[in-house]
Amino acid sequence: MRCTQLIAELCAYLDQEGPQAWADFEAHLAACRKCRQLVETCRQTILLYRSEPLPPLPAAIHSRLMTAVRRARPAK
Amino acid sequence: MPEAELVAAAQGGDLGAFEQLMQRYEPRVLRLAMRIVGNEADAEDVLQEAFLKAYAKLDSFQRQSSFYTWVVRIAVNEALMKLRRRRGDRELPLDQELDTGEDLLPREVEDWRPNPEQQMARQELQDLLNQNIASLALPYRVVFQLRDVEGLSTEETADALHLTVPAVKSRLLRARLQLRDKLSRYFRRPGDGSLPAGAARPEGQA
Numbered sequence: 001m002r003c004t005q006l007i008a009e010l011c012a013y014l015d016q017e018g019p020q021a022w023a024d025f026e027a028h029l030a031a032c033r034k035c036r037q038l039v040e041t042c043r044q045t046i047l048l049y050r051s052e053p054l055p056p057l058p059a060a061i062h063s064r065l066m067t068a069v070r071r072a073r074p075a076k
Numbered sequence: 077m078p079e080a081e082l083v084a085a086a087q088g089g090d091l092g093a094f095e096q097l098m099q100r101y102e103p104r105v106l107r108l109a110m111r112i113v114g115n116e117a118d119a120e121d122v123l124q125e126a127f128l129k130a131y132a133k134l135d136s137f138q139r140q141s142s143f144y145t146w147v148v149r150i151a152v153n154e155a156l157m158k159l160r161r162r163r164g165d166r167e168l169p170l171d172q173e174l175d176t177g178e179d180l181l182p183r184e185v186e187d188w189r190p191n192p193e194q195q196m197a198r199q200e201l202q203d204l205l206n207q208n209i210a211s212l213a214l215p216y217r218v219v220f221q222l223r224d225v226e227g228l229s230t231e232e233t234a235d236a237l238h239l240t241v242p243a244v245k246s247r248l249l250r251a252r253l254q255l256r257d258k259l260s261r262y263f264r265r266p267g268d269g270s271l272p273a274g275a276a277r278p279e280g281q282a
Contacts, residue, residue: 007180011249017230034185038256041188044263045256046224048193052205057103065102065124066095069131073091 001028006035014043083143087134094134098127101144104226105151111209111221112155113162122158126151141232148226149236152218159214180253188263195263208258216251223248 001024012018013025029036077085077096085093102123109122129150130137137146189195196204209217222233223244234244 004181007249007253011245011252014252037185037187038182041185041260041263042252042256044188044192045252045259048201048259049205049209049220049225049255050227051193052202052225053198054103054107057106061106061120061123062099062102064120065098065127068124068128069094069098070091072128072131 001025003028003032003035006032007038010039010042013039014046079143080139083137083139087137094131097143101147102127104144105147108148108151108221108226109155111225112152112214112218113158114210118158118162119155122151122155125154125158129154145228145232145236148222148228152222152236180249182253182257184257184260186260186264188260189265192259192263204259204262208255211258212251212254216247216254219244219247220251220255224252 006025006028009020009025012020013022029039077093079097079100082093082097086097105126106119106123109119109126110116113119113122126147130147133150137143193201195201209220212220218237219233219239222228222236223230228236230241230244230248233239234241237244239247
């Protein structure tokens with residue numbers, strides 16, 4: 001496997017998607033320091049975004065939204 | 077209360093149940109809208125339009141996907157329409173051709189310092205993440221947000237954006253590589269990554 005092939009399969013590997021066996025991919029990783037660094041820092045990039053704390057919604061926004069929904073409520 | 081019960085109650089006319097569903101997902105939908113439209117006022121408009129539309133179409137929700145995925149699809153659509161109106165474009169901004177044939181092989185790859193999330197204050201890190209994702213081209217930013225932040229599957233992302241699965245995969249790869257590259261400037265281990273570009277290319281290409 002070449003570095004360019006590894007990059008083409010990078011997302012599938014990180015997401016463990018698809019039916020592929022990863023023996024060739026991992027053999028390349030074991031032999032190529034730059035690709036190991038690439039895979040690891042990509043993984044860290046995704047983790048940083050996945051672990052972002054969600055800011056709480058300001059109460060005023062929820063209350064404006066509810067007013068709009070109540071106004072849109074069909075008369076029954 | 078489980079989501080399915082809340083959805084069933086809301087579909088039966090229980091406004092309180094709908095409000096609980098909204099409260100569960102409002103912060104995530106607002107963040108998603110912010111990431112697409114880029115400012116708080118437009119993002120709040122998108123949030124409101126998305127939930128009003130969800131409320132109006134609640135009877136048509138078939139429960140084949142989760143309520144959240146369904147709302148996200150509506151919100152993405154509203155956000156893209158908002159952008160299109162703002163820019164005066166006729167085309168959806170996601171339709172632009174992106175393949176420039178650029179080499180995907182990063183020129184510099186280096187280790188990061190351990191625990192990058194501990195390298196700076198929480199707010200500083202959040203600002204950095206926001207700025208860097210905001211600097212991606214829209215088609216990359218939206219795909220990354222839906223797949224990696226909101227946790228939609230590749231198929232759900234393709235469906236929400238009216239893209240093919242291969243297009244989502246290609247954009248996700250480019251988004252991840254670009255973000256990695258941007259964040260590397262802040263997190264790389266001192267003394268690493270200083271090799272000339274040619275020397276820093278991954279090994280094993282021969």
